[in-house]
Amino acid sequence: MASLSQLALVLGLSLWSLVLLASPAYSLTCKSQTFKNNKLYSYCLDLPTLSSYLHWTYDSSNSSVSVAFIAAPPDSSGWVSWALNPTGTGMLGAQALVAFKHSNGSMVVETYNINSYDIKQSKLSLDVWDTSAEYTDGAIRLFAKMKVPEKSETVNHVWQVGPITDNSPAKHEMQTANLNAKASLKLTGQTDTSTPSGTDSRTKRKNIHGILNAVSWGLMFPIGAIIARYMRTFQSADPAWFYLHVFCQVSAYAIGVAGWGTGIKLGSESKGVQYTGHRNIGIALFSLATLQLLKIFALFLRPKKEHKYRFYWNIYHHGLGYTILVLGILNVFKGLDILVPEKKWKSAYIIAIAALGVIAVLLEAITWIVVVRRKSSKSTKPYDGFNNGQGRQQPLAI
Structure with missing residues (x-):
């Protein structure tokens, strides 16, 4: 009986594996x-995001492409879309075909000429015919033939999935996979899954934005703070620690402003896509750092060490x-979550911050030992007959 049960289990698993392999929703590659x-x-082509696939045939005689797009919607009532963009690299300008299952059970294919973020069903600027769709094993297959600009060798295409509300496509998610669902397509078959040249430039600017801010807010500001807190304890480091501290903070501010500027520029180019938390923290950082820097260049406003208000000034300066x-490090991690670089870059930053944390803990212990010993030495120091070289004798304290 046991052997029969095991045999049945093996056969059952084998059959299930065959079902999965035969199902287009679970096919490992488009070739299957x-x-x-x-x-x-x-x-x-196995598209790089959203578990999507594209099959196509290019007809150079009439400059058209016959396509079959396969993707799994978020749920059985969701929509899938494939589009050509003859004027850009993203959603704006896309000539989109959207397929979904109507509440009456029929499959529907609608056209959308996306020339603004107020998306409505409309006629495409490119001729399209023979549109149809089918729902099979959790995936929607969208079929169509579409005209492409004459003598085109490469076109920009966009694909997407999203939910349905009241038998109409609703807004898709803004996750990384959704935002990266665009690429160039070589009609003659030598496919290119990388993003188009315009998007490459944008990605480079995103990387520059991330590097500038990680170096400034995420590394140089913490280093400057460590210098100010711990080096000042050592008398031999005075006043060098102060100039190093100012150099780090001013340099970090300059680099951070450059990173902040690239972020503002990227935001203005990404209408309809907002990272509110990351943006607000960035604005707060710029404002607070500017205020902090103004104090550095207005040192005459800083009370002298013996002034009664110096204590409150220190609280204000250190608190700011x-x-x-804290905000700088937090925003670097938010930026990494948005940019989604290779894992090694996030790991490298975590290691760098952890190393600074370990150094800070060690210096905290060392400086406390130095301060305690210094106080102990002063309290037990015998009478030497002089007061700081002034030549005036003082009685030995008992």
Whole structure:
């Protein structure tokens, strides 16, 4: 009986594996997918995001492309879309085909000429015909033929998935996979899954923005704070620690302003896409750091060490500095979550911050030992007959 049960289990698992392999929704590659009536396409591509696939045949005689787009919607009532963009690299300008299952059970294919973020069903600027769709094993297959600009070798295409509300496509998510669902497509089959040249430039600017801010708010400001807190304890480091502290903070501010400027520029180019938390923290950082820097250049406003208000000035200065420190590190991590770089970059930053944290803990212990010993030495120092070289004798304290 046991052997029969084991055999049944093995057969059951084998059958389930065959079902998964045969299902287009779970196919590992586009090459394993087949179509009804043995329809064939010249080329196919496993798209890099949203578990989507594209099959196409380019007809140079009439400058058209026949496509089959396959993707799994967020749920059984969701929509999938594939589009060509003859004027840009993203959603604006896209000539989109959207397929979904109507509440009456029929499959619907709608066209959307996306020329603004107020998206409405409309006629495409490119001719399209033979549109149809089918729902199979959790995936929607969208079929169509579409005109492309004459003598085009490469086109920009966009794909997407989202929910349905009242039998109409609703807004898709703004996750990284959704935002990166765009690429260039070589019609002759030598496919290019990388983003178009315009997007490459934008990605480079995003990387520059991230590097500038990670170096400034995320590293140089903490280093400047460590210098100010711990080096001042050592008398031999005075006043060098102060100039190093100012150099780090001013340099960090200059680099941070450059990073902040690139962020503002990127935000202005990303209409409809906002990272509110990251943006607000960035604005707060710039404002607080500017205020802190103004104090550095207006040192005459700082009370002298013996002034009764110096204590309150220190609280204000240190409180503002530590606020910038915390917000800066927090925003670097928010930026990493948005940019989603290779894992090694986030790991490298975590290691760098952890190393600074370990150094700070060690210096905290060392400086406390130095301060305690210094106080102990002063309290037990015998009478030497002089007071700081002034030549005036003082009685030995008992």
